[in-house]
Amino acid sequence: MAETKRTKNIAFRLTDDEYTQIEKAATAAGNDPNTWCRKLALTQSTEGHELTKNERLIYQEIALLRFLIGHGFKLLFSRNEVTAGAWKKLTMQADQRSEEIVNEVLSRRL
Numbered sequence: 647m648a649e650t651k652r653t654k655n656i657a658f659r660l661t662d663d664e665y666t667q668i669e670k671a672a673t674a675a676g677n678d679p680n681t682w683c684r685k686l687a688l689t690q691s692t693e694g695h696e697l698t699k700n701e702r703l704i705y706q707e708i709a710l711l712r713f714l715i716g717h718g719f720k721l722l723f724s725r726n727e728v729t730a731g732a733w734k735k736l737t738m739q740a741d742q743r744s745e746e747i748v749n750e751v752l753s754r755r756l
Contacts, residue, residue, distance in 0.1 A: 656687070 660668065672682030697705060716737060723729040740747065
């Protein structure tokens, strides 16, 4: 099956350093700079933004830490019913209000 002919063009200027940076990233991905930029632009323009490799690694580390810390505290608090109940309530609240909590923390940083 023949590839669809591309008839539109997008161009932008770069410094030597910027071009070198893009060239290195493209080569690492197995592409030339033009193909790499096209793929990146098309990927970013789709509705379902996927995590980059680095974003996924960071997310994975945070998720693992959350899992280990949460279960570690659960084990520590399991001997005391009141404390265990309070921990369970806090973790449920964090899950239910995660977006609100993140927005609050980010507002303090910006």
